[in-house]
Amino acid sequence: MILGRGSKNGNDAPYYGRHFDQWRITCATQWHAFIQHKFFLSLADGSLPPKNFVYFLRQDYIFLLQFARAWGQITSKGSDISEIRMATAMMHQLINSKLQMHIELCNDEGIDTQKLFETTENPATTAYLKHFENVGASGDFIDLMAVLSPSFLGYAEIGSFLASLKTAPKYQRWITTYTDKNHQVSCHHIGRVIDDAIVQRLGADAMTTERWQTLCDRFRITTKLEVNFLDMSLSG
Numbered sequence: 025m026i027l028g029r030g031s032k033n034g035n036d037a038p039y040y041g042r043h044f045d046q047w048r049i050t051c052a053t054q055w056h057a058f059i060q061h062k063f064f065l066s067l068a069d070g071s072l073p074p075k076n077f078v079y080f081l082r083q084d085y086i087f088l089l090q091f092a093r094a095w096g097q098i099t100s101k102g103s104d105i106s107e108i109r110m111a112t113a114m115m116h117q118l119i120n121s122k123l124q125m126h127i128e129l130c131n132d133e134g135i136d137t138q139k140l141f142e143t144t145e146n147p148a149t150t151a152y153l154k155h156f157e158n159v160g161a162s163g164d165f166i167d168l169m170a171v172l173s174p175s176f177l178g179y180a181e182i183g184s185f186l187a188s189l190k191t192a193p194k195y196q197r198w199i200t201t202y203t204d205k206n207h208q209v210s211c212h213h214i215g216r217v218i219d220d221a222i223v224q225r226l227g228a229d230a231m232t233t234e235r236w237q238t239l240c241d242r243f244r245i246t247t248k249l250e251v252n253f254l255d256m257s258l259s260g
């Protein structure tokens with residue numbers, strides 16, 4: 025099974041705007057390590073041991089709670105209604121839909137809600153969240169989009185690939201949240217918001233500016249932290 029076709033050679037990875045596309049290209053090695061991670065391959069064919077799925081879900085619960093807060097932080101950095109609307113929609117979806125699903129999936133696997141809430145944070149999770157925190161404290165809207173978009177749009181890219189496969193039924197509920205058509209539509213919208221936000225702040229030639237390099241660095245660090253998070257889930 026081949027996962028995660030990078031978009032750089034005109035192949036069929038979904039297109040979430042030109043700046044995101046370029047971010048993916050500038051860290052192609054890390055991006056492929058993320059998108060093609062064994063965790064997703066084994067989730068797709070059903071060979072992932074349930075204990076690793078549960079380990080992932082429990083750490084991901086901690087992750088998503090902070091991830092939602094980071095989108096909340098973005099609302100205060102947005103410059104117009106479309107940026108603020110996008111961030112509040114993300115926060116709403118994470119808090120009221122994704123986290124709820126994690127609770128239910130954990131319950132199904134024998135982890136009751138209280139036990140989930142008491143999960144000890146793994147250092148890989150802590151390191152990842154620290155990166156959000158650091159950039160959130162000093163960065164503006166586009167810094168935060170560079171930091172958060174690999175997580176959100178990366179999982180959407182994985183979802184779009186999984187949608188083209190006949191996946192095993194075992195982890196179907198989780199898979200469906202990322203393959204869902206509405207989810208893809210909202211990701212394309214986020215890609216457009218990112219493009220507009222960058223042009224508004226850095227101009228049409230944003231990619232030639234010094235600031236652009238910082239955004240690429242932030243994006244690459246998140247991508248690497250995603251890989252570490254998945255490695256942790258397989259070894260946990």
Ligand SMILES: Cc1ncc(CO)c(N)n1
Nearest residue numbers: 084087088175176179253
């Ligand atoms: C670690 C991680 N990254 C991204 C997503 C997608 O929202 C997720 N659920 N967990």
